[in-house]
Amino acid sequence: MHKLYSNKLVIFSLVLPGLLTFLIAILAPIVLSVYYSLTDYSGLGAANFTGLANYAALVQDEVFWRALLNSVLLALGFICIQHPIAVLVAWKLDRLQGKAEGLLRCIYFLPNVISVAVIAYLWKFIYNPNFGLLQKVLELFGYEGSFNALGSGTAIWAVLVVLVWHGFGWGMLIYYTGIKNIDQVVYEAAALDGATSSQTFFRITLPMMKPVIKYNVTLAIISALKQMETVYLLTNGGPGNETQFMATYLYKQASGSYKYGYGNAISVVFIVICLAATVLMNKLFAERKEAV
Amino acid sequence: MVGQEKKGFRISTLLLIVLAVIQLFPLIWLIDFSLVESDQLFTSGILVWPSPFRWVNYTRALFESNFLHYLFNSILINALAVILVVVFATMASFACTRMRWELSGFVSLLLMMGLMIPIHATLLPNYIIFSKIKILDTILALLIPYVAFSLPQGFFLTSSYMDSVPKELEEATVIDGCGVYRTLMIIVLPMMKASIATVSIMTYLNNWNEFVMAMTFLSSPDWKTLPFAVLEFTGQYSSDYAIQFAVMTLSALPAIVIYILLNKNITKGVAMGAVKG
Numbered sequence: 001m002h003k004l005y006s007n008k009l010v011i012f013s014l015v016l017p018g019l020l021t022f023l024i025a026i027l028a029p030i031v032l033s034v035y036y037s038l039t040d041y042s043g044l045g046a047a048n049f050t051g052l053a054n055y056a057a058l059v060q061d062e063v064f065w066r067a068l069l070n071s072v073l074l075a076l077g078f079i080c081i082q083h084p085i086a087v088l089v090a091w092k093l094d095r096l097q098g099k100a101e102g103l104l105r106c107i108y109f110l111p112n113v114i115s116v117a118v119i120a121y122l123w124k125f126i127y128n129p130n131f132g133l134l135q136k137v138l139e140l141f142g143y144e145g146s147f148n149a150l151g152s153g154t155a156i157w158a159v160l161v162v163l164v165w166h167g168f169g170w171g172m173l174i175y176y177t178g179i180k181n182i183d184q185v186v187y188e189a190a191a192l193d194g195a196t197s198s199q200t201f202f203r204i205t206l207p208m209m210k211p212v213i214k215y216n217v218t219l220a221i222i223s224a225l226k227q228m229e230t231v232y233l234l235t236n237g238g239p240g241n242e243t244q245f246m247a248t249y250l251y252k253q254a255s256g257s258y259k260y261g262y263g264n265a266i267s268v269v270f271i272v273i274c275l276a277a278t279v280l281m282n283k284l285f286a287e288r289k290e291a292v
Numbered sequence: 293m294v295g296q297e298k299k300g301f302r303i304s305t306l307l308l309i310v311l312a313v314i315q316l317f318p319l320i321w322l323i324d325f326s327l328v329e330s331d332q333l334f335t336s337g338i339l340v341w342p343s344p345f346r347w348v349n350y351t352r353a354l355f356e357s358n359f360l361h362y363l364f365n366s367i368l369i370n371a372l373a374v375i376l377v378v379v380f381a382t383m384a385s386f387a388c389t390r391m392r393w394e395l396s397g398f399v400s401l402l403l404m405m406g407l408m409i410p411i412h413a414t415l416l417p418n419y420i421i422f423s424k425i426k427i428l429d430t431i432l433a434l435l436i437p438y439v440a441f442s443l444p445q446g447f448f449l450t451s452s453y454m455d456s457v458p459k460e461l462e463e464a465t466v467i468d469g470c471g472v473y474r475t476l477m478i479i480v481l482p483m484m485k486a487s488i489a490t491v492s493i494m495t496y497l498n499n500w501n502e503f504v505m506a507m508t509f510l511s512s513p514d515w516k517t518l519p520f521a522v523l524e525f526t527g528q529y530s531s532d533y534a535i536q537f538a539v540m541t542l543s544a545l546p547a548i549v550i551y552i553l554l555n556k557n558i559t560k561g562v563a564m565g566a567v568k569g
Contacts, residue, residue, distance in 0.1 A: 006392040010472050014387035015399055018380040018443055025440030026406050029417035036417065089311060092304045106555060107312045110319070113551040113558075114544045115501040117519035121526060121540055122322050125533070131333045133321050140338070168315065170562065177563035226410045229504055233523075247412035251504075254416045267413040278408045 030271065037265035042258045054265035063241040064266065067249045068273075070156060074245075075224035077160045079217055082171055087213075090175035091205055095197075105176065109169035116166075120233035123162045124150070152239045159231055159243050166230065167223070171216055178212030179205060218281040225274055246270045319544075326350070326537035333533050346534065353538040357528075358513055359521045363546065366518040369431060370500055373438040377495045378488050380439065381446030386476055389454045390462075400451070406444035411437070415508050422509055433509035434517070438502065442495040449494070449564065453487035454480075493554065493561035500547060518543050 037054050041047035058064055089108070093101055111119065126133040129148040138147055149158035182205065190200050206213075228247035231237065237244035237252060244252075246266060254263030325333055326349055327342040353359065384403060388396045418437060422428045427436075462479045470478070481488070503519035510516055525539040551558060 005390065005466070005472070007472070008393065011387045011391050011393050014383040014391075014472075017376075018384040018403060018447065019399065021380065021436055021440040021443060022403060022406060024421070025418065025437045026409055026414060027402075028421055029414040030409070032417035032420065033413065036420075085311070089308060092308055095304075096308070102555075104308055104312055105559070106552075107316050109559075110548065110551065111315055113497070113547045114319075115503075115519050115522070115547065117501070117503055117522040118540045118544045121522055121536070122318055125537075126318060126321070131533075133318065133338065136338050165314070165318075168311075173559060173562050177559070180563075222408075226412065228412045229502075232504065247410065251412070251415065260416065263416050267416060270410055270413045274410045274413075275408050 033264045033267045036261050037268045039261045041261040043260040054262050058265055067244045067246045070245055071224045075221045077164045078220035082164045086172040087175050090172050090179050094179045108172050111166050112169040116229040119166055120230050156243050174216050178209050182208050214285045323541050326541045330532050330534040349534045349538040353535050357521050357525050362516055362518045362521045365515055369434055373499050374492045374495045376439045377442045377446045378491055381450045385447055385451035385454050389451050403447045404444050411441050429511050431515050437505055438499045442498045445494055446491040449487050449491050457483055490561040490564045493558055
């Protein structure tokens with residue numbers, strides 16, 4: 001039997017399809033990206049080797065830093081606005097029981113299953129200064145001008161609102177299952193000891209949720225870095241470059257500005273930042289666990 | 293004490309309801325104005341009672357766009373992606389968790405690496421690779437990256453599940469003379485039902501709404517997916533808002549139906565992905 005289980009040919013045939021897709025669609029493009037990032041390739045014609053020129057330019061590129069800042073803002077939006085509400089809602093939802101619990105859970109998650117294309121265009125219409133939902137709500141409160149949320153100055157906030165709104169259900173659901181996994185006996189014991197509901201929340205639910213919170217925060221940071229689709233359709237990084245994210249920016253460089261080499265330099269740095277963030281978060285959270 | 297509890301309950305219920313309204317209202321607004329005439333968007337208040345209901349917006353959206361064609365593409369591509377991810381992930385995780393070979397740890401690591409790589413960083417080089425191997429504008433241009441980027445998660449879920457399944461049963465079948473492939477098909481796959489369901493759902497959620505890769509790698513309508521119904525229609529009927537709203541509602545509908553049907557499984561899937569992630 002051991003012979004059968006260490007048959008190299010069988011093993012090879014089992015992992016080959018997976019490895020092959022990985023090689024074609026993930027590893028090869030990364031290698032190619034590193035190569036093109038060292039050239040001045042425009043997408044057409046010849047690629048001349050330019051060394052680290054693209055990377056040197058990237059460090060001084062204000063738009064790149066702006067994109068990184070926008071990711072940080074989005075991560076903060078997730079962690080400081082979306083998550084506290086999500087934890088609270090998940091906790092209340094768990095208490096609710098019965099039909100309302102399932103129905104509300106369904107409603108909160110619903111925007112998540114809807115295509116980003118629909119969501120982005122829907123919010124474009126909501127933000128429309130002529131007939132949008134936001135404009136009408138503002139008029140209801142006596143506002144008389146016409147407000148373009150996607151205009152200069154407010155655009156990034158308008159984009160953040162959409163992203164925080166769209167992702168709310170996912171974050172909530174993860175907290176919700178975390179809370180569901182807490183043993184009811186713990187709550188019963190707390191109730192016997194006469195704990196109020198806010199005491200239960202802060203002294204029992206939150207501490208027991210630590211691993212889930214850590215996981216969710218990591219996920220939020222990574223997804224803030226990876227953001228592209230919604231922003232691409234809502235503003236395409238504009239007005240100016242106010243709402244640029246790393247992914248929209250690299251795409252713009254390659255497809256709109258014919259700086260294919262430069263776009264690839266952004267790709268490479270983008271990958272490095274994502275890897276670094278993942279490793280860093282894991283380290284940070286693992287160390288804390290040891291310290292406690 | 294009782295009064296306080298009640299008040300607390302009311303405030304929290306209010307919070308739940310307000311949030312439900314915030315999450316749902318934009319969608320209600322969308323559906324509402326997909327059933328009226330375009331002009332009414334300018335003239336009426338926040339919501340309007342459609343009289344009469346203009347279903348013609350929907351029939352036009354259905355038949356004057358590529359909606360049905362794109363819907364078919366979406367279903368086909370996603371079904372194939374789900375099947376391939378499940379099969380590849382189960383095969384690879386069986387090899388890496390059960391069989392004995394020196395590189396199993398290294399291969400696991402490689403496959404998991406994909407979890408951390410941002411999809412969009414591969415857009416530019418993949419365009420070149422796909423054009424070199426001549427698969428641009430074919431179904432493969434979507435299928436390969438969709439499978440590749442869902443595989444790490446699938447591999448992770450199946451291999452951690454396989455770790456928790458006892459080996460004795462399959463070992464017995466192997467001794468009985470079944471080969472590894474047959475054991476995999478007859479014994480292992482049926483035992484993995486729960487994790488296969490999770491992998492399928494996560495793969496579906498990952499890919500159903502994807503459009504950036506489709507936008508980059510496809511040029512003709514042949515293999516375009518559902519999101520393009522929205523993207524193309526908004527250009528085509530730029531001032532006919534009601535029809536655009538109808539197309540958007542229609543495009544959202546299949547995912548909503550699937551969600552309602554698989555609600556429990558999706559909740560479980562997200563949870564399983566989370567707890568084990």
